[in-house]
Amino acid sequence: MPNPAPETSQFSITPVSLWRRATNNLVTAAAVGAVILVLTPLAAIFAYLVYKGIGSINWAFLTQTPKPVGEAGGGMANAIAGSAYILAIASCVGVPIGIGAGIYLAEYGRNRLGDLIRFTADVLNGVPSIVVGIVAYGIVVLSQGHFSALAGGVALAIMMIPTITRTTEEMLLLVPNAIREAAYGLGVTRWRTTLSITLRTATSGVITGVMLAFARVAGETAPLLFTAFGNQYWNWKVNQPTAALSLQIFSYAISPFDEWHRQAWAGALILIVLIVGAVSAVRIAAGRGMLKGA
Amino acid sequence: MGVGIKVEHLNAWFGNTQALHDISMDVPANHATAVIGPSGCGKSTYVRCLNRMHETIPEARATGKVRMGEVDVYNGTPAVQIRRRIGMVFQKPNPFPTMSIYDNVAAGLKLNGYRDRRRLDETVERSLKLSALWEEVKDTLRKKSGASLSGGQQQRLCIARALAVEPEVLLMDEPCSALDPISTGKIEELIFQLKEKFTIVIVTHNMQQASRVAEFTGFFLLGKLIEFDKTEKIFTTPSDKRTEDYITGRFG
Amino acid sequence: MPGPQPVAKPEVVSTSRVESQPLLKAGSGDVTDRIFSFAMLCCGLSVLGLVALIIFELVTKSKLSLHAFGWRFFFRSEWDPVNEQFGAWPFVYGTLLSSFLALLLAVPLAVGVAVFITEMAPRWLKGSLAFVTELLAAIPSVIYGLWAIFVLVPILRQYVEPFLGRYFGWTGLFEGAPYGIGMLAAGVILAIMIVPIISSITREVMTAVPQQQREAVLALGATRWEMIRTGVLRNARAGILGGIILGLGRALGETMAVTMVIGNRPEISRSLLAPGYTMASVIANEFSEATSDTYLSALVEVGLALFLVTIIVNILAQLLVWSVTRGAPARGNA
Numbered sequence: 001m002p003n004p005a006p007e008t009s010q011f012s013i014t015p016v017s018l019w020r021r022a023t024n025n026l027v028t029a030a031a032v033g034a035v036i037l038v039l040t041p042l043a044a045i046f047a048y049l050v051y052k053g054i055g056s057i058n059w060a061f062l063t064q065t066p067k068p069v070g071e072a073g074g075g076m077a078n079a080i081a082g083s084a085y086i087l088a089i090a091s092c093v094g095v096p097i098g099i100g101a102g103i104y105l106a107e108y109g110r111n112r113l114g115d116l117i118r119f120t121a122d123v124l125n126g127v128p129s130i131v132v133g134i135v136a137y138g139i140v141v142l143s144q145g146h147f148s149a150l151a152g153g154v155a156l157a158i159m160m161i162p163t164i165t166r167t168t169e170e171m172l173l174l175v176p177n178a179i180r181e182a183a184y185g186l187g188v189t190r191w192r193t194t195l196s197i198t199l200r201t202a203t204s205g206v207i208t209g210v211m212l213a214f215a216r217v218a219g220e221t222a223p224l225l226f227t228a229f230g231n232q233y234w235n236w237k238v239n240q241p242t243a244a245l246s247l248q249i250f251s252y253a254i255s256p257f258d259e260w261h262r263q264a265w266a267g268a269l270i271l272i273v274l275i276v277g278a279v280s281a282v283r284i285a286a287g288r289g290m291l292k293g294a
Numbered sequence: 295m296g297v298g299i300k301v302e303h304l305n306a307w308f309g310n311t312q313a314l315h316d317i318s319m320d321v322p323a324n325h326a327t328a329v330i331g332p333s334g335c336g337k338s339t340y341v342r343c344l345n346r347m348h349e350t351i352p353e354a355r356a357t358g359k360v361r362m363g364e365v366d367v368y369n370g371t372p373a374v375q376i377r378r379r380i381g382m383v384f385q386k387p388n389p390f391p392t393m394s395i396y397d398n399v400a401a402g403l404k405l406n407g408y409r410d411r412r413r414l415d416e417t418v419e420r421s422l423k424l425s426a427l428w429e430e431v432k433d434t435l436r437k438k439s440g441a442s443l444s445g446g447q448q449q450r451l452c453i454a455r456a457l458a459v460e461p462e463v464l465l466m467d468e469p470c471s472a473l474d475p476i477s478t479g480k481i482e483e484l485i486f487q488l489k490e491k492f493t494i495v496i497v498t499h500n501m502q503q504a505s506r507v508a509e510f511t512g513f514f515l516l517g518k519l520i521e522f523d524k525t526e527k528i529f530t531t532p533s534d535k536r537t538e539d540y541i542t543g544r545f546g
Numbered sequence: 547m548p549g550p551q552p553v554a555k556p557e558v559v560s561t562s563r564v565e566s567q568p569l570l571k572a573g574s575g576d577v578t579d580r581i582f583s584f585a586m587l588c589c590g591l592s593v594l595g596l597v598a599l600i601i602f603e604l605v606t607k608s609k610l611s612l613h614a615f616g617w618r619f620f621f622r623s624e625w626d627p628v629n630e631q632f633g634a635w636p637f638v639y640g641t642l643l644s645s646f647l648a649l650l651l652a653v654p655l656a657v658g659v660a661v662f663i664t665e666m667a668p669r670w671l672k673g674s675l676a677f678v679t680e681l682l683a684a685i686p687s688v689i690y691g692l693w694a695i696f697v698l699v700p701i702l703r704q705y706v707e708p709f710l711g712r713y714f715g716w717t718g719l720f721e722g723a724p725y726g727i728g729m730l731a732a733g734v735i736l737a738i739m740i741v742p743i744i745s746s747i748t749r750e751v752m753t754a755v756p757q758q759q760r761e762a763v764l765a766l767g768a769t770r771w772e773m774i775r776t777g778v779l780r781n782a783r784a785g786i787l788g789g790i791i792l793g794l795g796r797a798l799g800e801t802m803a804v805t806m807v808i809g810n811r812p813e814i815s816r817s818l819l820a821p822g823y824t825m826a827s828v829i830a831n832e833f834s835e836a837t838s839d840t841y842l843s844a845l846v847e848v849g850l851a852l853f854l855v856t857i858i859v860n861i862l863a864q865l866l867v868w869s870v871t872r873g874a875p876a877r878g879n880a
Contacts, residue, residue, distance in 0.1 A: 024769040031666055034658025035675065038745075041738045042682050045693045052696075100589025108583055109590060110352070117590045119864075120597055126792075126860035127600065127853060128799025130826050134833070134849045138603040158596060165593060178388035182452070184350055186402035186459060187378030191582035196405055201392050219686025222801040222826070226834040246688050253692045254806060261696070268689045279684050283677070372576055 046272075053269030056262050066232050066248075072259055076267045078234045082149070082243035086228055087218060089153025089238065094160035095210055101161065102168025102206075107194050118169075121162040132158050133223035141227060149235065149242035152228030156220060160213040167209025171202040208282050215278040219271055221246040245271050297363030297462045297493060298323040299344060304358035306336075306343050308351065313339045317358070317519045319512055321463075326485055326494040328504035328525065331514035332545060337497045338385075340514065341465050344495065345380035346373040362463065378406065381456035385468040387448035389440030389455070395431050398440040398451055402459040417458050424491075425454040426484055446477025453484065457492075464488065466496040470503065482507050501541065505529050513537045604850040610843035619847060625812045625828075627837065632844035634851070636812040640729070640822035641852075644804060645797040647733030647818070648740055653790055656741045660748035665774050676749070683742035691806030694735040699726035699807055702734070707819055721817040730818040731807040736800055740793040747792060751785025751870045752778050788866025795859040799852060801826040825852045 060075050067074030101121070105114050136155035141147055175198050183193040199206070221244075224230075229241040230251065245267055252264035299321040306314040314336050321327050329337045342348040343356050346367065360367040367376050389398050397404075399418045408414070418435070422428040427450040431438070440451055449469060456464060466485070470478040485494060485507050498504050504511050505525055512522040513534075521528060521537045532538045539545060611619065615632060622633025663675050703726025710720040710730075755778050763777035779786070809821020810831055825848050836842040 020769050020772070024771040027771040027774075028666060031658045031662040034655045035662050038655050038659050038682070038738075038741055039678065041693075042678065044697065045685065045689070048693055048697055049689070097589050097592055100586050101593050104586040104590035108586060114590070117593050121593050122864055123857060123860055124593065124597060126795050126799070126856055128801065128826060128856055130799070130801045130829050131600065131604070131849050131853045131856075134607075134829070134846060135600050135603045137833075138607055139599070161593065161596065176388070178384060178386060179390060181347065181350070181384065182388045182390065182455075183401075183405070184347060185345065185377060185382035185384070186405070186455065187374050187376075188402070188405045189374050190579050192405050194582070197390060197401075201390065203392070215684060219688065221686070221688045222830055225830055229834065246686060249692060250688050250802060250806075253688075253695055264692055268692050271686065272689055275684055275686065276681065279681070374576075 049265065049269045049272055052262070052265035053267075056266035057269065061263070061266055065234060066263075069257065074263070076243075076245065076248050076263065076270075078231065079243040079245045079248040079267065080270065082228070082231065082235065083218070083245040085236065086149050086152040086156065086224070086242060086244055087214065089149060090156035090160060090217060091210075091214065093153060094157035094213070095164060097157075098161045098164025098210075098213070099168050099206065101165040102172060103194060103199065105165065105169040106172035107198070118166070121165045124158075124162040125166075128222075129159060129220055130222040130225075133225060133227055136223060136227045144239060146239070147227060147229035147241040148239045149228055150238045152224045152242065152244065153238075155223035155227045156217045159217050159220065159223065163213040163216065164210055167212065168202075168206050171205030171209065172198055174205065175201045204285060208285060211278055211282045215275050215282070218275055218278070219246055221250050299463060299493065299495075300359075300361040301344070302359040302361075304340070304343060304356065304360060306339055306348055306356040307354065309353040313517050314343070314356075315517045319519060319522050321493060321495055322510060323363075323493050324489060324491075325510060326489045326496060326508040327510040327512065328508035329495060329497045329512050329514060330499065330501060330504050330540075332540065333499070334516075335514040336517040337514050338467050339517075341467055341495055341497050344463075345377050345382055345465055347377070347382065349373065378402075378459055379461050380463045380465060381459065381461035383449070383452050383456055383464065383466045383469045386472050387445060387452050389443070389448050389451050391439065391441040393440055394436045395438055395440055395443070395451060396435040399454045399458050402455060406459070418454075421454040421458040424457050424488065425450045426480060427451060427454055444477075446473050446480060449473060449477065449481060450484070453481075457488075461492065463493045463495065466494065468497050468499065471499065478503075501529070513540060515540070600853065604846060604853055608843050608847035608850050610840055611847040612843075614840060615844075619844070620851065623812075623814065627832075627841050630838060630840050632840070634825070634844070634848050636814050637823050637825040637828050637848060638851075639814050640732075640808065641798055641824040641826070643822065644729060644732040644736055644808065644824055645794055647729065648736035648797045649790065649794055651733065651737035652741045652744060652793060655737070656744035656789075656793070657748055657786065659741070660745045660752060661774060661779075663745075664749050664752045665770070665778065676746075679742050679745055682738070683746070687739070687800060687802040688806075690735055690739055691803035694731060694803055694807045698735060699731050702726045702731055706730075711819065718816055719818050722815070722819045724819055725809070725821065727807055727809045727821060728819050729808065729815075729822045732804045732822070732824070733818070735803045735807060736797045739800060739803060740796050743796055744789045744793040747789030747867060748782070748786050751782040751789070751867065754785070754870055755781045782870060784866050785870030788863045788868075788870070791859055791863035791866065795856050795863060798859065799826060799856045801830050805830050825849075 060073060062075060062080070063077045064073070064075035065078045066076070101117065105118060108114070109117060132155050136151050136158065140151035140154050144151075179201060180193055180198055183197045184190075188197070224244050224247050228244055228247065230247040231241045231243040235242045249264050249267045249271065252260035252267070255261070301317055301319045301321070304314055304317040305312065317340060329340060331337050339348060344360060344367070348354050348356055356368070358368075362376070362380065365371055365376075365379075390401060393401065396418055399421050400414050403414060403417060419428065422431065427447060430447065431443070440448065443451060453469075470481055473481070482503065485496065488494060496504075496508060508525050510523070511525040511528045513520045513528060513532075515536055521532060521534045523533070528537060529541060532541060611632065615622070619632065620634050620638055623635045624631045624633045625636065626632070659679060663672055663679075667675060703724050707720070707724030707726065707730065711724060714720050759781055760773055760777045763773045768776070804824055805827040808824060808827060810823055810827060811821040812823045812828070813820065815822070829845050829849055833842070833845050836845055
């Protein structure tokens with residue numbers, strides 16, 4: 001059993017008194033309590049989403065557009081499609097730039113400029129999404145004169161780029177230098193090595209990063225409020241306002257109609273299933289993918 | 295047919311630190327030349343200067359003249375071309391982990407624009423036979439990844455990969471130091487056969503290996519070439535006292 | 547026997563050698579290399595360009611308002627679009643109050659969870675708990691808001707706020723009718739939202755503390771809590787502080803969930819039960835309906851201030867976190 005520590009101990013730990021043991025147990029209890037307190041809302045959110053949402057998800061919901069105010073029925077088909085559309089635009093812009101910047105940082109950017117870009121990317125990650133919306137409004141909506149899917153896509157792309165950049169860099173740096181040297185030794189040019197050897201070796205990790213960024217922006221609402229703006233009808237034109245799942249959930253939730261509240265829950269359930277599905281798939285792929293990369 | 299390499303007054307730096315001092319050496323064609331010396335004496339740096347791998351390190355540079363046959367390695371020819379004619383095998387086997395055995399061997403060809411399936415198949419088979427790996431992998435060429443082989447097999451795979459682009463010179467930077475004795479023996483046997491077709495320069499810290507495998511040997515110390523002669527002479531009657539001290543184990 | 551041999555005549559080698567040079571068709575790639583590295587550089591510079599673009603847009607579009615109201619804009623309380631009088635103080639107040647309330651609630655919980663996962667949880671539990679906490683971070687803001695409106699607010703309205711009003715009303719913090727909607731609701735939902743990020747950074751810096759530190763304290767006869775306190779938390783405190791500040795940054799910029807439960811009234815009240823308004827919320831609610839240029843400009847100015855504040859807070863946080871984890875590439879903030 002513990003002896004009293006010598007007087008010279010800098011921590012001046014007293015013998016394991018009842019007080020010390022009690023404190024220890026109290027802290028453990030508090031930590032467990034914290035975990036329970038944190039997990040409770042999580043469980044509650046999922047529970048309510050299923051409880052309130054599942055009843056309203058039916059074929060009509062998934063294939064119809066919203067009905068006019070006050071009428072029952074209708075669905076969020078255009079919103080689901082619109083979200084996919086906007087995300088596709090965002091990915092086309094954000095993914096190449098993000099991966100390119102990541103390649104720059106890993107292969108060419110071990111210098112001051114690279115440090116600056118790295119730092120800026122981290123800072124960019126913290127910009128509030130509503131501010132990104134303002135910027136996209138200024139660049140796209142104002143110059144075109146109307147809300148559009150393109151504007152929404154640009155806003156989301158701005159949010160995807162820093163995440164993709166940093167994860168791509170991280171994955172590329174994991175590729176051992178010996179692999180690059182093997183390629184150089186064969187007389188392969190540097191750009192070919194970077195694309196066909198280094199990037200190829202890191203592919204699964206890079207894809208993980210892209211999907212994480214994708215899942216993150218899929219649920220964003222604020223940047224779409226005055227860019228894509230929303231739409232009661234179908235829209236496939238890149239230059240017109242477009243519905244989005246998150247926007248629809250928002251406007252239904254704050255409306256005074258019970259019917260719309262019901263649909264908001266259903267839409268939210270669909271959204272969360274898609275996002276959690278994407279995040280989990282990424283996690284599983286990462287568990288297997290990591291073994292391939294190194 | 296291999297070619298010889300003529301090195302004149304080669305100096306190399308890492309940043310401000312000079313790693314090689316005024317090296318001059320004639321590497322004869324179609325023979326194996328060993329480069330020996332204690333750790334840090336510049337042997338790896340020297341060999342990496344021959345195929346311009348040295349300059350891939352940031353802040354590294356080299357001056358001097360290196361001629362491979364008729365070609366001036368440093369002036370006039372792009373580094374990439376040089377590296378296609380001088381192959382390299384590294385200390386730790388480094389097959390491309392996401393590629394199959396076939397793709398590994400074919401990598402040098404494919405990445406340099408060569409696409410004809412039949413020629414690729416022939417070259418892969420020939421290279422794997424040259425590196426004595428064919429029998430062991432011929433059934434799983436496309437199914438197994440390069441990284442799933444044992445250490446000795448991986449190194450032979452890397453040798454096959456280097457040979458597939460048909461270089462004239464093969465540089466080997468301590469190719470056996472990460473391998474077990476049996477694999478080492480197999481690779482030494484391989485070198486013995488390969489030198490009929492290629493010029494080989496092999497860096498080794500193992501003097502017995504040098505005497506087994508190479509006809510000529512150069513002894514390096516602190517970035518300088520102390521002595522270069524037939525292996526037999528270096529190991530029995532070295533001219534320089536420092537060589538003698540190293541060989542007899544006084545240091546290193 | 548392999549060994550030193552007399553110099554032998556070179557033998558005839560494979561005849562395909564002479565034809566083999568054309569085998570390698572690709573060029574030396576010098577030009578392509580330069581084009582490629584330039585293209586990658588452009589991608590890298592675009593990151594810098596984005597930030598510059600953001601600053602440019604925010605500054606130019608808020609010029610009108612800056613000229614009209616100057617810096618006192620942030621200390622005036624009048625928000626009257628009809629008469630074109632704009633003062634952002636209620637929003638600043640609301641943002642600060644809701645964020646600090648959220649921190650107050652979130653920090654003990656987040657650190658508690660992090661301590662539990664890192665130091666107390668059995669191995670089989672660690673992974674799943676960590677995953678679940680990160681799942682919290684993946685839930686979109688609008689879904690938090692949805693849940694908050696229909697589940698959290700009624701609970702606050704029926705149970706929590708009357709309770710607080712009755713027993714703690716004397717503090718002056720809980721005056722007024724319990725609507726449910728208001729500052730308290732915003733603070734609570736924000737707290738739930740920022741727990742994952744504070745917790746994950748705290749876990750990261752705690753894990754970065756070397757095992758020897760823990761063992762040194764234990765060897766002196768400390769209890770587990772004492773070991774955690776002196777051996778881990780003390781060493782990691784810069785990083786934990788960084789995580790907290792990062793959480794603050796997140797709370798400051800959070801829009802949707804707050805907008806849905808804070809009541810959206812530009813008023814300043816001491817009571818946490820009263821409705822309020824935040825900088826992000828006013829932009830979200832009024833931007834697409836701003837009728838005049840000055841109105842829009844005022845909103846952009848609010849956005850500019852929000853941007854500057856969150857940038858400064860985030861930079862500070864990053865520096866603190868890097869000081870403990872030595873600047874390894876940061877994971878994207880989930």
